[in-house]
Amino acid sequence: MTETIEEFASVDKPPSYYEKLNRDINELNNRLHAFNLLSKIDRGVPFSVKDNICVNGVESTAGSPILKGYIPPFDATVVEKIKQASFSFIGKTSMDEFGFGTFGINCDTPAKNPFDEERVAGGSSSGAAVATAILKHHIAIAESTGGSISAPAAFCGVVGFTPTYGAVSRYGLIDYANSLDKIGVMARNSSDLRYAFDIIRGTDDYDSTCTNRAIENFSTNKLTVIKELVENVDSEILEPFNSLLDTLKGQGYSVEYKSLEILKQSIPAYYIISMAEASTNLAKYTGFKYGHKNMEFTENYNLFFTNSRTAFGTEAKRRVILGTFVRSASVKNRYYFKALNIRNTIIAALKETLKDSLIISPTMPVFTPKFSEVKELTPVQNYSMDAITIPPNLSGLPHMSFPYTYLNGMPVGAQIVTDHFNDYALISFLEAWEKSFKPKFKYNIGAI
Amino acid sequence: MEEKEFDRLLKTCRIKLTKEEYDKIKNDIESIISYFNSIDNTQCQENPAYHPINIKENLGEDVPKKFDNVEGILKNTRTYRFYIVGPKI
Incomplete structure (x- = not known):
């Protein structure tokens, strides 16, 4: 059986292989809803694209009704690069509307977890994760x-x-x-991850924030566990995580513990900044561009604009309102600028720790919840679920979640973080981890 | 938050809520703002991070470039000849 994309690409596949692949993925997708839209492929390695990344000629809605019918007339740079590397586009993956969610439920048809269909897939790149978990040879472009x-x-x-x-x-x-936005990759192993990252990284004339800094691979055997990242983790997750640390110690890693009090402010700081930026970004959805067409042209502009935006989902409305509030002249110093100052302090604290170590933690503080459980959460409880993933995201630090054990048949992930532009150290860490751990999958569509 | 203040906020961000949404979202907003208030007493640097990394000025030359798929853009809107149709201002 071929394991990596490179091995898979080197094997000739007859047309019947792709016919079966298309049929199988279509059938399973009817149940799991990984893809908003599927495209038939007849060659190459399949790659999927999160629905908030543009693919030329393919409807891209970012999971929102307000973008229904939007057909981008161009490829995102990352898509252009991966197409040029002979990958074949297999579909747009489902997501929370505009990325507003932790569990993948803020959309019309939430993706289901392939290990237990009563449980969430996680969000917002829910479909990308499900697609990766069901397709044997595939790369998911996520964000x-x-x-x-x-x-x-x-x-x-x-x-x-x-x-x-x-x-x-x-x-x-x-x-x-x-x-805060970063395009990344989901894969099944380090080899596929490295292969894809080598293709998609690099400068771009169309993105002035994209840097040409070299990506490093400074490895270290020192791991740091930060108290504030693990103190609110459920015991059923903490127990296997401590066993993971023991295993890693046995493999030659040292583990140190420290406290970074400032991380307690990362959730409010993150949500203030992200909502402020989201509220300005979503202002461009006026109802007569990007697909959604409000035809009441006799209305004056403000009424037309306001009526068009009723197409936003509840979470999008909440974030636009809050984002507008925290940018208001009377409170912007209290919220928006304070959050930016906190972000700087968090970045400095994390970078100091990352000078000579990697930061390790569980990825999520809870066991994979059921759909019925997450529906009961208040917005603040919902946002608190991001407590561990927010610090590296707020700081723009490269990080990776990798599977390390199974509890009651469900996978459990750990998160590893390194310093800016030391991304390859994470892939090297994963390569070493894979020597002692083989992930399990319920589906292997496309295996040869 | 006073109802008047909330209404003004809705008007500013051009969001219209149904009766059912109004009370729920107003309550949510209040509890989230109350959660945000936890940053008030945080000791931190007075140096805002607009971006997580230092980005050197990397702007392109200010020269027009031709976009080959203009028809593709226009397909995403209602048009009259080569104009996008929108509401009156």
């Missing part, structure tokens, strides 16, 4: 703002890699929060 790659990767038992902010072009991404 993270506050944990949207790590959370679903952990719940679905795949590797979720979020590069340094600016390492991958954001041109063609339907923005949520420009200073």
Whole structure:
């Protein structure tokens, strides 16, 4: 059986292989809803694209009714690069509307966890994680703002890699929060991850925040556990995490513990900044561009604009209102600028720790919840679920969720973080981890 | 938050809520703002991070470039000849 994309690409496949692949994925997708839209492929390695990243000629809605019918007339840079590397586009993956969610439920048809269909897939890149968990040879192009790659990767038992902010072009991404958005990759193993990251990283004339800094691979055997990242983790997750640390110690890693009090403010700081930016980004959805067409042209502009925006979902409305509030002249120093100052302090604290170590933690503080459980959460409880994924996202630090054990048949993920532009150290860490751990998958569509 | 203040906020951000949404979202907003208030007494640097990394000025030359798929853009809107149709201002 071929294991990696490179091995798979080197094997000749007859047309019947792709016919079966298309049929199988279509059938399973009817149940799991990983894809908003499927495209038939007849060659190459399949790659999927989160629905907030533009693919030329393919409807891209970012999971929102307000973008229904929007057909981008261009490819995002990341899509262009991966197409040029002979990958074949297999479909747009489902997501929370505009990336606003931790569990993948803020959309019309939420993706289901392939290990237990009563449980969530995680969000916001829910479909990307499910697609990776069901397709044997495939790369998912996903995106993270506050944990949207790590959370679903952990719940679905795949590797979720979020590069340094600016390492991958954001041109063609339907923005949520420009200073936080990062395009990344989900895969099943380190080899596929490295292969894809080598293709998609690098500068881009169309994204002025995309840097040409070299990506490093400074490895270290020192791991740091930060008290504030683990103190609110459920005991059923903490117990296997401590066993993981023991295993890693046995493999030659040292583990140190420290406290960074400032991380307690990362959730409010993150949500203030992200909502402020989201509220300005979503202002461009006026109802007569980007697909959604309000035809009441006799209305004056403000009424037309307001009526068009009733198409937003509840969470999008909440974030636009809050984002507008925290930017208000009377309170912007109290909220928005204070949050930016906190972000700087958090970045400094994390970078100091990362000088000579990697930061390790569970990825999510809870066991994969059921749909019925997350519906009961208040917004603040919901946001608190991002407590561990937010600090590296707020700081633009590269991080990765990787599966390390199974509890009651469900995968559990851990998160590893390194310094800016040291992204390859994470892939090297994963390569070493894979020598002692083989992930399990319920489905292996396309295996040869 | 006073109802008057909330209404003004809705008007500013061009969001219209149904009767059912109004009370729920107003309550949510209040509890989230109350949660945000926890940053008030945080000791931190007085140096805002607009971006998580230092980004050198990297702007392109200010020269027009031709976009080949203009028809593709226009397909995403209602048009009259080569104009986008919108509401009156």
